[in-house]
Amino acid sequence: MNEAVVKRDIRNISSADLKVFLTQAGEPAFRAKQISDWLWVKSARNFDEMSNLSKSLREKLKEKFAINVASIHQSQFSSDRTIKNTFKLFDENIIEGVLIPTSDRMTACVSSQVGCSLTCKFCATGYMDRKRNLDAGEIYDQVVLIDKQARENYNIPLSNIVYMGMGEPLLNYANVLKSIDRLTSEDGLNMAAKRITVSTAGIAKMIKKLGDDQVKFNLALSLHAANDKKRNEIMPINEQNSLKALAEALKYYFLKTKNPVTYEYIIFNDFNDSIEDAMELAKFCKHLPCKVNIIEYNPISFASFLNAEEDKTEAFANYLKKQGITTNIRRSRGKDIDAACGQLAVKEQ
Template structure:
């Protein structure tokens, strides 16, 4: 194995951990704060960049630790200005992330795992194996690189981050929360947590943990069906996390955080797009303050689902609105480069 991967990744250490290492090496403790600022405020990509550290210390850090930065491997530009990136990790694994520009916002869609273990039937990533979780630094790097891309291509910095790329964020709980801490902390990138959304396929006990941790970011649940029979068919995770269990977890989360929840609902032709489905969804929405994003389906080669017809989409949305549910219809971005919702899958070996 490559030596750089065998060394301990320095970004996996807290400032307190760094202090202990430095003191043991005979270095002053205040250097830990300087190193942390280089890593999380200035997004340093090598120890050499840390110019206010003595050269001997930089060399010592380089010998003892790795800084496993993420690099852009390939970028594809969509006709609608969306940019899809394949990122190469230090161990040569590949993940994907997307820059989604709209008139209102500049959004980074980032991955939390290499692959995914959830096998949702409509999602290309679900047909990949899950190889490993991403470290907090690897998630952070995606944001930094996509922000640079936004400024370079459109002259506008990132305004929003969505954890909607590859993987299930709540199955990489500690690293996802640490990455958000580093993105939002004053001694990190100082972004607003209200500009960050974590999307989950629905793991009840982890949603409750978000409540216990009183998180400040937004939570979105990929729902896609509001009855257990249909949801089991397309999302096997529902068998252990039924709609009843999810409703209880979400109510607990709301009591603890006072954050409303977004339900993401892809409309599949002749599967979950009828008014009876809308009625079930409206009933599910009564549990707590929420809104619904109706998402256009993006067909993938692995599955036979098709997008719902336009008139049924409008009728579905109008039914929800008449029931008092805040409802938005989201049009897909980046479909022509397989960058849209549910299309992220590594095609190369």
Template structure:
């Protein structure tokens, strides 16, 4: 008995979809209607495609499917942050966060199931990387968090940060496709400048961002501006030294003219001295940039602690006196393990 394997219809480009409809004996304009349902209207059921004949909807159900993610669990923080556990079509779990603020509503989305980089301070780094997310799985996170924002706070999403589970630049093609769908006029039509992709620092892929002349923002998780310290907390630095990253970032800036954001967690008695700030200031001279000082959110798997408030303030003041645009980012969602570095799926017993 032959069992027809259904095609994930959202994996098809519009041109491929048109060819499929031709093969089905259907008018080509129907493909555009379906594409609009899938990406502009974020439809997850063929039955909802009301402008299609019922016979075509049945034909689509026979040969195609819409693999979509669902909200498995939500947690509400005392500061109104909402953490979501999303279940994927294959049963894998990821997390995404809605971060509400006075001036913006931000979705923090994941790009991989787990992570392969093993950053010592990050909960996700202690997980195995199981697989990359598909473009539609990243897109779905944005759709569901946007819906959540409207339902809970009556405000649509304004910003997206690829700062959840995984390293976006190790899932380059799918991340780029997801951004294309999110920003496209026949997708969610969000502005690229409202999107920030954060990387732990993969030099050759940063150069590729430059070659692709991306319009979204780039953030580098730096956390130390000398190789000895960065090697200790971020093993990726052993193959992507600060010198290599500086060269890649200069290349990226020359191609895009986009300033870069450096994210810097200030750990107690590790990278919180003025000498560390001086090293960071020197690194900042390579190209136009700004620095986000981030409070550390301790995890049970690591011994690192957040630096004292006066140390963080002194660190930021030094950078500002050097003419560097510096912001201190306070933790959001810490009480529900939704803050920066805390996302990790707990294995069920």
């Protein structure tokens, strides 16, 4: 077995436990802050990089701990400049993350789980098994590596992060929030929380927990249908998290955070693209301040859905705008390399 699997990842231990280890090793407790800075501010990938620690302390750390970093395994470059990465984890599992460059931003789309347990019918990841949750450090690594990629390829740093890759973030709640804390805190990468969006398929009790925790980042709900019958058909999670339950949770979340919500709406041909569907969506939007992103569908081999026709998409968006709802039509990026929304699925290596 790989040694790194046996040793505990130092990024997963508390500051208090690290101080105990240092004291027992005859080291001053302030070294814990230096180690934390190396891990979360300077993004050190091994103990030898920690140059202000003595060689003997670095050896003690190596004996006791590992830094289970994610590494880029493969990168694919799209004709629209999108870059899709497969990341190899310490245990040989593979996840995917994407760099999405546009005229006004550089966005990292990161994964939160290896696979997914939600089985949404239109999403390639939903046809994979969920193997495990990602640690906060593994999520953090994706951001660091994609930021490096943005600087090297486009000479521009990351501006935004979206938790819209593989997995359901709210089913890995603690690690997702810890990763965001490391990305946004002064003891981490010091990014603005408002530049981060977490997307959920809709787990009512966890949306309420986001409210209780008064999070500062943005929340997006993958809605895709505003009546229960259609949503049940494409998103089995809706059977336990009905639109009524979600509306109540979102109202609670808004009451606690004052953050508006984004509804993501993939528009499928002859399924959810009619004006009647738009009317149902507009009604759902009345619950709290929100905006709607209409997303063109990217066909996958597992499913028979097709993207809605252009005129229907425009009519749908115009109806919502006339109801006073901020609405954007999002064009897909990275389709030619299976990097677009709903296409992330690790192919057998």
